Structures are given as C-alpha cells and as structure tokens.
Amino acid sequence: MAKNQPKQQTHTKTTTTTTTTTTTTTAAPHIQVFGPAPASVDAAPFESTDTVLGEFEVPGIADAIIAEDEPATYSSKEIIKDKVKPDPSTLVEIENSLLSLFNMKRPPKIDRSKIIIPEAMKNLYAQIMGHEIDSVNIPKPGLLTKSANTVRSFTHKDSKIDDRFPHHHRFRLHFDVKSIPAEEKLKAAELQLQRSALSVSQAVNRTRYQVLVYDITRVGVRGHREPSYLLLDTKTVRLNSTETVSLDVQPAVDRWLATPQKNFGLLVEVRTMRSLKPAPHHHVRLRRSADEAHEEWQHKQPLLFTYTDDGRHKSRSIRDVGAREGGGGGNGGGRNRRHQRRSRRKNHEETCRRHSLYVDFQDVGWSDWIVAPPGYDAYYCHGKCPFPLADHLNSTNHAVVQTLVNNINPGKVPKACCVPTQLEGISMLYLNDQRTVVLKNYQDMTVVGCGCR
The missing domain is CATH 2.10.90.10 (Cystine-knot cytokines)
Incomplete structure (x- = not known):
C-alpha cells in the first residue's frame, strides 16, 4: 500500500480593573472562604516550567x-x-x-504525572488569560471557532494496523474522540504536526514540500479491495523551517462523531514539490524513532485539537x-x-x-x-x-x-x-x-x- 498513491475522492482575562460601588476610602472587608489568594492570579502559569x-x-x-x-x-x-x-x-x-x-x-481520578500538557494548549491558555473573558468564545486565528468554548487535545493511539505503513513519510494516525459529549457541537478540528530541524545540505537540496492529510473512509482487504481515502487538506512548507504544521480535519472528526465505528484514522503523506519522492527523513514527526526516548517523543508527537460548543x-x-x-x-x-x-x-x-x-x-x-x-x-x-x-x-x-x-x-x-x-x-x-487535556471557558x-x- 505504501508504494501506491492514495485514491482521492473530490472534496471540493482576567482583568484586575474593578467597578466599585462606593467612594469611601475605607477598605472593603475581606472574606476568605477557601484560602488566601495567589500573589498574582493573572501571572502566566507556564513560565520557566518543564512541559511534563x-x-x-x-x-x-x-x-x-x-x-x-x-x-x-x-x-x-x-x-x-x-x-x-x-x-x-x-x-x-x-x-x-x-x-x-x-x-x-x-472529579476525574487520574495520575497527572504521566500526562503531557501540549505546548499549544499552554499558549492558548496564556493568550486567553491576557484578555478579558467577556464571552465564552475561544479565539483561534484561521479556524471557525466563533462560538467554541471548549478545546480538547488528543494523542495518536497505537495499533497493529500502523505496521502496514512502514515509511516515515506516509503514516496512519488514529485518535479516539469518543470522550467528546454528544450534545456538544464541533466548530473546528485541526491536526498539528511537529517538525525537526534539518542539516544545511538537506535544506538546500529540497527547499519546499507538501504535507497531505486524508480521511480513511474504508479499510482495505488484502487481495480483495483497496482502501479509500478522502483528501482533507494540504500545506506547502519549507524545509528550513521548524514551525508546526496545522491541517484542517473537521470533516473527518464530524464523521467519526456521527459514526464512531467508522473511525479508521487519518493518513498523512509528506512528499517533495519537484516529484512524488518523499521528503527528508524525520523532518515532519509522524512516528517515534527507535532511539528516541518516550519522554522526548511525547513533546513531538502529532496532536488532534477539537473546538466545540457545549451550548451552555x-x-x-x-x-x-x-x-x-x-x-x-x-x-x-x-x-x-x-x-x-x-x-x-x-x-x-x-x-x-x-x-x-x-x-x-x-x-x-x-x-x-x-x-x-x-x-x-x-x-x-x-x-x-x-x-x-x-x-x-x-x-x-x-x-x-x-x-x-x-x-x-x-x-x-x-x-x-x-x-x-x-x-x-x-x-x-x-x-x-480519558486523560484528555481540556481548555474550557x-x-x-x-x-x-x-x-x-
């Protein structure tokens, strides 16, 4: 399957300024219910900390x-x-x-020491904390998140099916999104892929390449039928950049939520612009290297972000x-x-x-x-x-x-x-x-x- 090209179907703040109600100079009495307040509630809670x-x-x-x-x-x-x-x-x-x-x-019963908080989720939280939260909306440039008030991040679930994709430039990613409540409405979904820096010689020879993501709509049966794919999004990126690649995968997540039993995952392909040859090895991080520590890989693994509205x-x-x-x-x-x-x-x-x-x-x-x-x-x-x-x-x-x-x-x-x-x-x-990281307003x-x- 790795040698054949996928059959494509067309798919056309918290603010500290306060309104007060008296002009007296006497301080209002403090009522301490649960404990003393932090020295600065508005301070960015992620500065100078490890991401684990x-x-x-x-x-x-x-x-x-x-x-x-x-x-x-x-x-x-x-x-x-x-x-x-x-x-x-x-x-x-x-x-x-x-x-x-x-x-x-x-309350959830979890061991949070084994869970990684994605850097993108930390940054989004810090962005929201830097503004007045006068609505439930979560801002996300480039995505239709006008009324989304909940963000979730999902990691790839390993499966034996992944062995059918032995190449690093073409890989299946599966995300279990069953923890999203049925009453919530999906507003946007994006796949985020991390990139590692290349050597100077690699970056000079191949300056640009494509990242394509497909929804696997039907699995193949060896010797009987080929799998079916639906192209969702594609991005052209430069080899000398290490910025995160973000791909729109909302149609696939919508389909998974409607028919969970037909969630066969996503197929991600990386190839050069000049030909159908694969891009340099390990630039776009789709799978863990054999000599890569588990903790290091957790910070580079692909992530699915969903933006939903709970209607409340x-x-x-x-x-x-x-x-x-x-x-x-x-x-x-x-x-x-x-x-x-x-x-x-x-x-x-x-x-x-x-x-x-x-x-x-x-x-x-x-x-x-x-x-x-x-x-x-x-x-x-x-x-x-x-x-x-x-x-x-x-x-x-x-x-x-x-x-x-x-x-x-x-x-x-x-x-x-x-x-x-x-x-x-x-x-x-x-x-x-479900060990899912959730950001909610x-x-x-x-x-x-x-x-x-």
Whole structure:
C-alpha cells in the first residue's frame, strides 16, 4: 500500500480593573472562604516550567495577602494572616455545587504525572488569560471557532494496523474522540504536526514540500479491495523551517462523531514539490524513532485539537442592564442631592459594594486534575441599598421605585438588593477521566461590579 498513491475522492482575562460601588476610602472587608489568594492570579502559569505535567508548576499561593481591587481610591490593601478553611460538610457542598457548574458527575481520578500538557494548549491558555473573558468564545486565528468554548487535545493511539505503513513519510494516525459529549457541537478540528530541524545540505537540496492529510473512509482487504481515502487538506512548507504544521480535519472528526465505528484514522503523506519522492527523513514527526526516548517523543508527537460548543451560554442580561439603564434615572440635581445626603450618613452604614471571595481548588481537593488556575477570585456583593439610592449604586429605575415605596411603606415591599451587575468568565485548563487535556471557558464566574436592583 505504501508504494501506491492514495485514491482521492473530490472534496471540493482576567482583568484586575474593578467597578466599585462606593467612594469611601475605607477598605472593603475581606472574606476568605477557601484560602488566601495567589500573589498574582493573572501571572502566566507556564513560565520557566518543564512541559511534563508531573513537574508542572502553577503559581504559588501567597500565605498572607489577598490582592483585592479596592474602593474608589484603590489605596489600601489588607493582610490576612490566618487561613480559614471550611469544615468537611461545607467542602462536600462546595464540591457538589462546582461539579454541577462544570457539568461533571464526579472529579476525574487520574495520575497527572504521566500526562503531557501540549505546548499549544499552554499558549492558548496564556493568550486567553491576557484578555478579558467577556464571552465564552475561544479565539483561534484561521479556524471557525466563533462560538467554541471548549478545546480538547488528543494523542495518536497505537495499533497493529500502523505496521502496514512502514515509511516515515506516509503514516496512519488514529485518535479516539469518543470522550467528546454528544450534545456538544464541533466548530473546528485541526491536526498539528511537529517538525525537526534539518542539516544545511538537506535544506538546500529540497527547499519546499507538501504535507497531505486524508480521511480513511474504508479499510482495505488484502487481495480483495483497496482502501479509500478522502483528501482533507494540504500545506506547502519549507524545509528550513521548524514551525508546526496545522491541517484542517473537521470533516473527518464530524464523521467519526456521527459514526464512531467508522473511525479508521487519518493518513498523512509528506512528499517533495519537484516529484512524488518523499521528503527528508524525520523532518515532519509522524512516528517515534527507535532511539528516541518516550519522554522526548511525547513533546513531538502529532496532536488532534477539537473546538466545540457545549451550548451552555447564559443570558447576558446582567451585563446589559447596567449599560441600558445606567443610574437610577431622574435629573442630575436629584442625583447630586442624593449623593450629598449619602455623604452625611454614618460611617457604619456600609452601602452595596464588592467583597473579596477567593476559591482555592486545592482546598476542594481538585489540584490533581485542574492544571490552571490554582484558584480564582469570585468576589460577592453585599451591603445596604438605603433610601434615597445614590448615583454610584448603579441602580435601575425599578430599584429606585421599589426603594421609594419601601421607604413610604416598609411592610409593602422589601428594599432593593445588592447584586452583581457585571460578571466575567474564567478559563480553566484541566484533565478528564480519558486523560484528555481540556481548555474550557466558563461564563459569569467572577463579579466585576455590584449595584442595587
């Protein structure tokens, strides 16, 4: 089979800037739920670390300081010396709540020291962490990932069938994608191939070559029928480059998800542009060399990346309501009078504002499968919504009316409540039971602003 050409069928951030709800210079009280916050949650968690997960280090957690965005002056920080841990029953409730939020039945049971985190996944996580996560979308240039909120990486599964492809320039790759939930919709899929540097003499003689990838749609039967292939993508690359080769294989993955029993894998072929001769040996890494250590090969092996959407998009009404309605309504003079009266209130009457709340995954016992982050700042809203509502309390017209009625007749309606008015998502890099590396964006996980509603 290696001597014949394949029969082709045509196939035409987390941000640290905070919306606050008071102008007082007194620091908001810190409430430490799971443990102290990291020294810098936004720090890149992959700097100066080995790519082997067993030696992988995420940012350490400072034992004393919780970095909280302060009130309007941003002038003070509070040191908390005692680490308060919740009791076991509370931890169970917390774990169950988080599992439901993450759409899991139980935490994965894995030995993460034997799993490699792909460099491409680390880079994508770092890219997301460098921007505000105001939606679930995961950016990926060149791919249709507009609404994808989950990325998974898969490694090649060895099989006896691979022995039928003895040449390094033409090889079968098989990826088990059954761990992708049926309810998720595939938005994109790419095959990434690593390249090794060539000697100067090799690079001069053959300057460019082609990498072709086929979907094996039917296996062959020796002496009876030839296998069938469907060309998916092709790339022309230079021999003097070591950049990763990315190939679009979404049609194949779509077919595998629809009919798992017909997943026969991909056929990758590497050949020169001048002729049908193979390209230099071992430039494109399709299989492990005989003298290559297993750990070294794990960093160079082919990888399949899938981009999916789980459909769990929440309403953006909380974010939009502040932009639509802004303050409490009324004229500017009324707002100023309310602000002046608010300034004359007693100091102990703390109005609605954002407070510190840090979720530490280690305290929940999840640090063995959550790679990054080690935890996150969730924050929460608490405080009074007194009459009259001040302009800085980010109130809706409805909240203004409700507060007015409550002031006239407290028994008729309750006061307006201090609630989140702006939320952001977080990005998580973790491992599942199938030893698959998953990068997922979760929407509305951290409070940015509070107001009376």
